[in-house]
Amino acid sequence: MTEVVQSGSEGATASKSASKPAAPKAAKPAGRPAQAFSPNGLAVDRIYTTAGAHPYDEIEWERRDIVMTNWRDGSINFxxxxxxxxxSWSVNAANIVTTKYFRGAVGTPQRETSLRQLIDRVVLKYRAxxxxxxxxxxxxxxxxxxxxLTWMLVHQVFSFNSPVWFNVGTTSPQQVSACFILAVDDTMDSILNWYREEGLIFKGGSGAGLNLSRIRSSKELLHSGGTASGPVSFMRGADASAGTIKSGGATRRAAKMVVLDIDHPDIVEFVETKAREExxxxxxxxxxxxxxxxxxxITSVQYQNANNxxxxxxxFMRAVEEGTEFGLRARSTGETIETVDAKDLFNKVAKAAWECADPGIQYDDTINDxxxxxxxxRINASNPCxxxxxxxxxxxxLASLNLMKFLTDEDTFDSEKFVKAIELIITAMDISICFADFPTEAIGVNTRAYRQLGIGYANLGALLMATGRGYDSEGGRTLAAAITSLMTGTAYRRSAELAAVVGPYDGFARNAEAHARVMRKHAAANDAVRSVHPADKSVLAFATEQWSKGNELGAKNGWRNAQASVLAPTGTIGLMMDCDTTGIEPDLALVKFKKLVGGGSMQIxxxxxxxxxRVLGYQQEQVEAIVEYIAEHGHVQDAPGLKLEHYDVFDCAMGQRAIKPMGHVRMMAATQPFLSGAISKTVNLPETATVEEIADVYFQGWKLGLKALAVYRDNCKVGQPLSAGKSAKVDEKVETATSKVVEYRPIRKRLPKSRPSQTVSFAVGGAEGYMTAGSYPDGGLGEVFLKLGKQGSTLAGVMDAFSIAVSIALQHGVPLExxxxxxxxxRFEPAGMTDDSDIRMAQSIVDYIFRRLALDYLDFDTRSSMGIHTAEERxxxxxTGSYAPIEDEVSEDELESLAQSAPVAESKIESKPVELKLTDSSKAHSSTELMESLLGSSADAPLCMNCGTKMQRxxxxxxxxxxxxxSGCS
Known part of the structure; x- marks a missing residue:
């Protein structure tokens, strides 16, 4: 029997080699370990490789220069x-791997210089x-x-989690796990040990979570007669510790989770903690x-390093449903010390999540079932995500597969190759436990005894779109369920085969019946999936076969692993694999920015x-027209020739046709029955979402059988939002019809010889300059001149030319907005902090200049619709809940009435009329809509502490x- 042990540049330049460079020598494992081959060992078949040829020899390689700059001052930080x-690897993927995963001090012979060295360092260790x-x-x-393994890694078919790349094959401890669960008891020794253990885990590039519910509440007495501090007070110390540690040697922030049971007497204080800090x-x-x-x-604010x-x-959930009371229980005796209204407590949870996105929710009975x-x-807690x-x-x-790599040229999912890849990956993941180091003795003993694995995937959103399925559709959910079932069924089947070779996990005998019961639950859920699509039926047939074989083998051999699968966020490794979408998430936007070799980026x-x-049956001419429309508008609404029934295929997480919150929940519910663990996913809600809507999402998550759920309401946390203001609402009322209209072709309206002007001095990211803006007698902006100090003649000349171009266009009637x-x-350098109290951060000098001009020359409604406000307005x-002055506020009904009755405004610029016929019946869309679509959820996200780019969820x-x-786990 096994007992569970408890313990208290962004840009990069590239130059292609004239010929294939010689392969750098990989670091060999120190000493050759004894080989233990056996007739009962695994026979490994080839999937991708060719006998007699190394995978590297079939690839075209090139040399690149990786240069990363500090976004605040333009200095080179890597x-x-x-x-x-x-x-074939993108600039982004190469940048990330070089800066994050290559080991050795830069500029020394020990520094890795090739992807070959990185992959060999890991794979050769696994083989040995x-x-x-x-x-x-x-x-x-x-x-x-x-x-x-080498072929799949170099071709971005899958990736191990980040700690593997950080540690395996180096002189560091061989920590391979990304996810840890700790335990803390109601003693000071245990609480202080919690701080220590978290620090060790963060140092190795991983994250940890734990349940604080064993700690006595602030409403209970100590043995000495005093009152206990309560778990929330001890969270302060752990938060401060996490804030000083960067995981994996300054590569990312510490990631942590704290959980509290709903019946803990301090639950309200815990629920409201982060909302107060926000x-x-x-x-x-x-x-x-x-x-x-x-x-x-930011360090002056508490509790910011953990997810709650x-x-x-x-x-409790039944009490919420029935509107009854619920008891909060003392930790020391178990007696009820307070009775609360369950629905009122549940609404407090929803209100706090509405205010700051915390706390998330975990469904205890579902998890343990x-x-x-x-x-x-019992299962008491989770990892940070x-x-x-x-x-x-x-x-x-963890390890995650890139689902797009299994989409064939015929647009079908290659189930056979998917199965073969999972067999190899699960084998490698289990092997890693044999040599892995662990931060504490208890974690090492328990992990070796239960051998939990977490295979998962990324790029589901891209796969569904590529096959013509909407993310929030029955077809999309069915394919996702089938693939997830196939993945976990194959993983457990391989686990049963491994048990025959190297034995089941040590804790299996004690839990044999319980383990088999859960396997039957997974298989039954697979049998309940129904589909009419031939491609889905094929994947489901493969999945059914894997569950049948796996359970048959498991009954005979047992299983090698207590757990096999999860759906992780795949942040950094998703970028390493050049995935369009992370984890189980849908696409963020239809238009993105792609980094270019040699620096810079382009919108695609x-x-x-x-x-x-093409899958949906459109001809090439139609495809080109629709793509051109999307490039201009950022969405498919009213795209030429696109059928209404196909709109949902292109729905994204944010933008014009954002997926509804319950669309995210339903996707999670479709895949949850086929996972050993749970799903790292955030349900996005619009800024206008109510507390009641969040409560309903949390309630439906319980009804649909999820294990955990987190929400994020746009702009609920500090950031610079892009919003569609009142003027946008007016625009929505305007319809454009086929008619004879007059187009005004403007002529230049020159400024008078003597005109009012103002000069503003500014500093952006340390670069200083002056802006002089001249206006017409009526106050309209007519010219802009920029003077930059200490920036060199080239940049100064370019800014002079830019100023003249803008000024001439303004005089020809181009609106400032x-x-x-x-x-x-x-975004470009210099960027960063400014000396302007209204605009504290700017992504470039141009960004600052036009924000300042908007504040000085545009009316409130126009700039408010673009998310530009003064410090006073914020x-x-x-x-008050409103940016507008009280006397300027207008009701929605008044706005709508105004929009219907207002005549077309006359141009203030002299114009020559030309008669034209317009046949385009599409609605006019503001450019702010396109920007919102492009930026997606990053509009409300923090800036990256390293390079200044807006981050994404x-x-x-x-x-x-x-x-x-x-900002947390990968």
């Missing part, structure tokens, strides 16, 4: 020249450990294993302090879009697409 990558521990039948099988952040931000992620002043979750029971090891203890849920003091190593329509249009919408949010919004965390930094 530089490595002539690194080697396949030509597999040979040493008796996994393979022969040396030939071990070599095939090595070559197949109020402080807003006040400090509006006072001019730097409160962005990584900002110098409430663990709810079925009893799918627990394969209940005889060894809520996908790994298992026993206390355990860990899980996702390549998944034309593929989806057109320039503001086009040039705000444009402060007013905090106090990946599960419960943020990830930077510019440099791969994350």
């Amino acid at each position: 530089e490595q020249r002539a690194v080697e990558f396949p030509t 450990a597999g040979e040493e521990h008796g996994y393979f039948r022969s040396a030939a099988d071990a070599e095939v294993f090595e070559h197949e 109020d402080k952040i807003r006040v400090l931000r509006d006072a001019g302090f730097d409160m962005d992620l990584g900002g110098v002043d 979750s409430v663990r709810v029971s079925d009893d 799918w627990h394969t090891n209940p005889e060894s203890g 809520s996908e790994y849920m298992s026993l206390d003091n355990t860990s899980c190593n 329509v996702n390549q998944t879009v034309p593929r989806a249009l 057109t320039y503001v919408s086009k040039f705000t949010n444009m 402060a007013r919004e905090l106090e 990946a599960g419960s965390c943020f990830v930077c697409e510019g440099c791969g930094s994350t």
Whole structure:
């Protein structure tokens, strides 16, 4: 029997090699371990590779220069020249791998210089450990294993989690797990040990979670007669500790989760903790302090380094449903010390999540009903992103597949190749436990005893779009369910085969019946999936076969692993694999920015879009027209020739046709029955969502059988939002019909010889300058001149020319708001902090200039629709809920009436009329809509502490697409 042990540049330049460079020598494992081949070992078949040829020899390689700059002052914060990558890898992927995963000090001979060295460092260690521990039948099988893993990694078919790339094959401890669950008891020794253990885990590049419910509440007495501090007070110390540690050697922030049971007497204090802190952040931000992620002043606010979750029971949720009372229980005696209204408490949880996105929710009885090891203890907590849920003091190593790599040229899912890839990946993941180091003895003992794995995937959103399925559709959910079932069924079948070779996990005998019961539940859920689509039926047939074979083998051999699968956020590794979408998420937007070799970026329509249009039956001319429309507008609404029934295929997380909140929940519910763990996913809600809507999402998550759920309401946390204001609502009422109209072709209206002007001095990211703006007698802007100091003659000359071009266009009648919408949010160096109290951060000098001009020359409604406000207006919004002065507020009904009755405004610029016929019946869309679609959820996200790029959500965390930094787990 096994007992659970408890313990208290962004840009990069590239130059293609004239010929294939010689392969750098990979670091060999120190000493060759003893080989233990056996006739009962695994026979490994080739999937991708060719006998007699190494995978590297079939790839075209090139040398690139990786240079990353500091977004605040333009200084170089990373530089490595002539690194080697396949030509097929994007600039982004190469940048991220070089800066995050290459080991050795830059500029020394020990520094890795090629992707070959990185992959060999990891794969050769896995092969050696597999040979040493008796996994393979022969040396030939071990070599095939090595070559197949290498091929899949270099071709971005899958990736191990970040700690593997950080640590394996180096002189550091061989920590391979990304996810840890700790335990804390109601003693000071245990609480202080909690701080220590978290620090060790963060140092290795991983995250940890734990349940604080064993700690006595502030409403209970100590043995000495005093009153206990309560768990929330001890969270302060852990939060401060996490805030000083960067995971994996300064590669990313510490990631942590704290959980409290719903029946804990301090539950209300826990629920409201981060909402109160968010109020402080807003006040400090509006006072001019730097409160962005990584900002110098954010450390003055508490509890910002953890995700908070409430663990709810079925009893509590039934009390919410029935409107009855619920008891809060003392930790020391178990007696009820307070009775509360269950619905009122549930609404407090929803209100706090509405205010600051915390707490998330975990459904305790559902989690433990799918627990394969209940005889060894309950599942009390999760890792920071809520996908790994298992026993206390355990860990899980992750790997994720790139689903788009299994989409054939015929637009079908290659189930056979998917199965073969999973067999190899699960084998490698299990091998890693044999040599892995762990931060504490208890975690090491328990992980080796239960061998939890977390295989998952990324790029589901892209796959669904590419096959012509809407994310929020029955077809989309069915294919997702079938693929997830196939993945986990195959993983457990391979686990049963491994049990025959190297034995079941140590804790299996004690939990044999419980484990088998959960396997039957998974198989029954698979049998309940129904589909009429032939492609889905094929995937489901493969999945059914895997569950049948796996359960048959498991009954005979047992299983090697207590858990097999999760759906992780895949932040950094998703970028490493050049995935369009992370984890189980839909696409963020149809138009994105792509980094270019040599620096810079370009705006492109996702390549998944034309593929989806061809699958849906559109001809090439139609595809080109629709793609061109999307490139201009950022969405498909009213795209020429696109059928209404196909709109939902192109729905994204944000923008014109954002997926409804319950669309996210339904997708999670479709895949949850086929996962050992849970799903790291955030349900996005619009800024206008109510507390009641969030409560309903949390309630429906329980009804649909989820294990955990997190929400994010746009603009609920500090950031610079893009919003569609009142003027946008008026625009929505305007219809354009086919008619004879007069087009005004403007002529230049020159400024008078003597005109009013104002000069503003500014500093952006340390670069100083002056802007002089001249206006017409009526106050309209007519010219802009920019003078930059100490920037060199070239940049000064370019800015002079730019000023003249803008000035001439303004005098020809181009509205200032057109320039503001086009040039705000444009990012290049210098960028960063400014000396302007109204505009504390700017992504470039151009971004600052047009924000300043908007504040000085545009009316309130126009610039408010673009999300541009003064410091005074932001402060007013905090106090009153509105940016507008009280006397300027207009009701929705008054606006609508005004829109219907207002005549067309006359141009103030002299014009020459030309008679034209317009036949375009599409609605006019403001440029702010396009920007909102392009930026997606990053409009409300923090700036990356490393490169200044707006981050994007990946599960419960943020990830930077510019440099791969994350705000939490990967």
